[in-house]
Amino acid sequence: MTNASDVTAQARTRLAGVIDPELRRPITELGMLGDVTVTDTDEGTVLRVQIRLTVAGCPLRGTIHDDVAAALDGLDGVARVDVDLTVMTPEQRAALKDQLTAGRPANPFGPETLTRIFAVASGKGGVGKSTVTANLAAGFAARGYSVGLIDADIHGFSIPGLLGVDQAPTRMEGMILPPVAHGIKLISIGMFLDTDQPVAWRGPMLHRALEQFVTDVYWGDLDLLFIDLPPGTGDIAISAAQLLPPAELLVVTTPQHAAAQVAARAGQLSTQTQQPVAGVIENMAAMTLPDGTVLDLFGSGGGQQVSERLTEALETPVSLLGSVPLDPVLRADGDAGEPTMLAHPDSPAATALDQVVTALASCGRGLAGRRLPVSPRD
Numbered sequence: 494m495t496n497a498s499d500v501t502a503q504a505r506t507r508l509a510g511v512i513d514p515e516l517r518r519p520i521t522e523l524g525m526l527g528d529v530t531v532t533d534t535d536e537g538t539v540l541r542v543q544i545r546l547t548v549a550g551c552p553l554r555g556t557i558h559d560d561v562a563a564a565l566d567g568l569d570g571v572a573r574v575d576v577d578l579t580v581m582t583p584e585q586r587a588a589l590k591d592q593l594t595a596g597r598p599a600n601p602f603g604p605e606t607l608t609r610i611f612a613v614a615s616g617k618g619g620v621g622k623s624t625v626t627a628n629l630a631a632g633f634a635a636r637g638y639s640v641g642l643i644d645a646d647i648h649g650f651s652i653p654g655l656l657g658v659d660q661a662p663t664r665m666e667g668m669i670l671p672p673v674a675h676g677i678k679l680i681s682i683g684m685f686l687d688t689d690q691p692v693a694w695r696g697p698m699l700h701r702a703l704e705q706f707v708t709d710v711y712w713g714d715l716d717l718l719f720i721d722l723p724p725g726t727g728d729i730a731i732s733a734a735q736l737l738p739p740a741e742l743l744v745v746t747t748p749q750h751a752a753a754q755v756a757a758r759a760g761q762l763s764t765q766t767q768q769p770v771a772g773v774i775e776n777m778a779a780m781t782l783p784d785g786t787v788l789d790l791f792g793s794g795g796g797q798q799v800s801e802r803l804t805e806a807l808e809t810p811v812s813l814l815g816s817v818p819l820d821p822v823l824r825a826d827g828d829a830g831e832p833t834m835l836a837h838p839d840s841p842a843a844t845a846l847d848q849v850v851t852a853l854a855s856c857g858r859g860l861a862g863r864r865l866p867v868s869p870r871d
């Protein structure tokens with residue numbers, strides 16, 4: 494006969510290693526583990542484990558079921574494991590919400606935050622800002638950082654597609670649980686819109702939406718948060734600066750001189766918002782064809798030009814963090830919902846993006862554009 498308390502103890506130990514895919518914490522810490530029973534039957538010992546889902550329509554119920562079953566597979570003396578998915582009671586849900594929000598400020602990304610925040614800006618659309626953002630986030634996540642991403646590009650929300658997410662966020666007790674893809678917690682304005690309708694939101698609505706992403710989304714403890722801003726210097730960029738005061742700007746440009754001038758203007762937004770500029774990323778730079786020919790579709794030098802103009806305007810060094818070549822692999826992976834950093838890490842684009850990740854990881858928070866809190870002595 495199997496010792497029931499031994500089996501139960503072993504099962505609990507193993508279940509402590511099962512991480513909830515949305516909350517990114519062990520299910521045993523979240524009150525998701527219900528009854529664990531061991532019964533001797535004709536076919537042998539049956540272990541029955543009750544798992545309480547946060548909400549009935551939990552989109553990840555299949556994943557949770559499979560993770561629990563895999564964790565309990567091969568337990569000594571157990572002939573069969575039954576995973577019984579139930580739903581938390583309103584009281585259990587309220588207790589979980591309290592546990593998750595206890596001691597956290599309403600805005601977890603205020604001045605005191607330990608999260609490093611990058612707001613990714615570009616002068617104009619189509620320069621690859623979202624592709625770069627998704628890949629940088631994936632690159633950091635692959636290095637073990639805890640990463641969040643807010644897609645605030647209202648008119649061109651492309652991040653869910655780039656990361657292969659079509660799942661809606663789960664709502665629990667007024668909290669929004671963001672889907673997780675490639676290790677990135679992701680929320681997009683596109684997840685809350687009817688995508689067939691053109692978006693005609695005005696500034697205050699956009700501000701409110703972004704505010705909700707900051708305050709109502711359960712982000713947990715993030716090392717890094719990326720925000721994909723709409724192109725240009727519009728309302729959202731100002732709102733992002735207000736809601737996420739420690740954010741640093743990353744400016745994406747193509748090598749084209751005309752694009753660089755516009756990108757430099759977007760970077761100078763930092764003087765208005767007092768955000769530092771972490772650096773410039775040039776995208777769609779020259780690519781080398783298999784026969785050795787160099788194709789510089791968008792010219793060259795734009796990234797360097799933006800870096801110099803911002804260095805001059807902000808009176809502090811703003812470096813060119815990297816130059817990402819035109820690369821059909823980057824485009825194809827984006828269309829397939831796979832960050833190239835993960836799918837083709839040796840491709841020319843991924844190699845350049847990895848250098849940007851290294852540069853950002855190794856430099857501390859920048860001060861360019863930030864007014865220092867000093868007052869003249871008497």
Ligand SMILES: Nc1ncnc2c1ncn2[C@@H]1O[C@H](COP(=O)(O)OP(=O)(O)OP(=O)(O)O)[C@@H](O)[C@H]1O
Pocket residue numbers: 615617618619620621622623624625646649650651723724776777778817818819820821823824825827828842
């Ligand atoms: N280095 C690159 N090589 C090849 N294709 C690229 C590269 N960077 C981006 N692309 C492609 O260019 C297109 C535009 O990219 P993306 O949507 O990231 O731009 P964006 O600046 O975010 O645009 P918007 O702000 O208008 O949404 C996409 O099809 C993307 O796959």
